Amino acid sequence: MRFLHTADWHLGRIFYGQYLTEDQAPVLEHQFFSILKDEKIDGILLAGDVFDRAVPPIEAIELWDSIITRLAMDYKMPLFVVSGNHDGAERLEVGRAMLGQSGIHIWGSPHHALRPFEFESSDGKVAICPMPFSEPRRIGDALGLNSSESKPVDADMTDDTLFSYVDDKDQEEVALNLHNYDQMYQAWSDYLYKQVPKRMRSIAISHAFVMGGEVGGSERTLSVGGSEQVSPHVFKNFHYTALGHLHGPQRMGADHIRYSGSPLKYSFDEHEQKKSFTIIDMDTNGKVDISTIPVEPKRDVVILEGYFEDLLNNKELQAKHKDDYVQARLLDTMPIMDGMAKLRQVYRCCMTIDLVGRVAAPMADMGDSVFKELNERQLFNQFAETVWKEPLTEAEQSYIDSVWDRIIKED
Known part of the structure; x- marks a missing residue:
């Protein structure tokens, strides 16, 4: 039987x-x-x-x-x-x-x-x-x-x-x-x-x-x-x-x-x-x-671990998992702009991002005491430099300063 x-x-x-x-x-x-x-x-x-x-x-x-x-x-x-x-x-x-x-x-x-x-x-x-x-x-x-x-x-x-x-x-x-x-x-x-x-x-x-x-x-x-x-x-x-x-x-x-x-x-x-x-x-x-x-599933469920740019540009990995349900475990320590949108262009069913790198190494080597000494403008400038990997230009700084002045005035 x-x-x-x-x-x-x-x-x-x-x-x-x-x-x-x-x-x-x-x-x-x-x-x-x-x-x-x-x-x-x-x-x-x-x-x-x-x-x-x-x-x-x-x-x-x-x-x-x-x-x-x-x-x-x-x-x-x-x-x-x-x-x-x-x-x-x-x-x-x-x-x-x-x-x-x-x-x-x-x-x-x-x-x-x-x-x-x-x-x-x-x-x-x-x-x-x-x-x-x-x-x-x-x-x-x-x-x-x-x-x-x-x-x-x-x-x-x-x-x-x-x-x-x-x-x-x-x-x-x-x-x-x-x-x-x-x-x-x-x-x-x-x-x-x-x-x-x-x-x-x-x-x-x-x-x-x-x-x-x-x-x-x-x-x-x-x-x-x-x-x-x-x-x-x-x-x-x-x-x-x-x-x-x-x-x-x-x-x-x-x-x-x-x-x-x-x-x-x-x-x-x-x-x-x-x-x-x-x-x-x-x-x-x-x-x-x-x-x-x-079982022969239509899609697999996978965890891909690595740096954002590596996952984004790895053609072999993309070909293998383009239709699978993906969790991206990113080792990057810096913030990533539009990470999910970019990953979904190559991994159609990317469902979630786990920022394991940032948990292990928060914001490079800067401690909490350093951030506590910065005001709002300095914190924003630090964030912008981290995202774009270069300081604000003089024109950008001038524009941001005017925005801050308007915010403070409205408050």
Whole structure:
């Protein structure tokens, strides 16, 4: 059985004021579907953050609609989706019963994710155990841990049935820890796994911040103080766990517990990450072999460091990155006039300038005490000389003096 694991699409993402739909569409409408066909994929695991926010722009919704329609009608390809912390869980679930009949299985609320879905392929069944992003108290509500009355675990309970697998002695302790992500996700994981039939393979799909994960820079914090983290131990029983939330592809304690990462770079902090789609080959015993296919983006996200004139005149660099999203880290210590406008003439998508040189060496060798002794006219003359690299001419000085005189007179 062969699955494609992906996550964190963030449809509708804005990057420095620019919607990324035109960058997301080529990857998802072309490469993604090519992989499904060429690699003979049996099912897709999408581990949350389909959208970038709870109420996404219409272009993002249209892109999502075209993808799931194509999967259901043209490819007949099952898709297993859990919501992430960026998604509006209830909005993502709209039409879930109807979509499920077409192979598009969506879990947003923990109340709808209380039993495994048994997916049958040509080599047997696998239990898909969904764990969408949820706050601990909502998980506790779904599991019945907020109830004062203890109830036994029953694998035949329906999605709407509340339950508790703790006895009366432990009930108070559990209730006191309903804010704890690790404990609630562990309880959820245990309950789902207990329902997996013996000798059936199992896959968990979860959107969570697993302890030890490397943060890329564009992930949104789930809670304050690091309490949102869950242990990799939560997922140890499953043959494979498809994780979402962290944007860099990485294993979490074991090869079978993995983040696929986001398909695109969503911040300059991610400029060194290698984005990919993850392919999982699972044999009849549940053993997995994992491979990746690099994403082929329309534009890269890069940081170019150097002196302004060097970046402006480096033809080889310009040819390589003329259409990429660029952050220019300038080593210059002097002010630069119209730097962004000039850089965008050769790097069309230069998004930001980081003046690292000026931070390291402020205004040449002149200390604060020197500037404090200068009046407004002298400060302006110093600024003009720094920008134009030569003092004001006599005519320019005469004109500037007249301007200063007029300003003072008006004041």
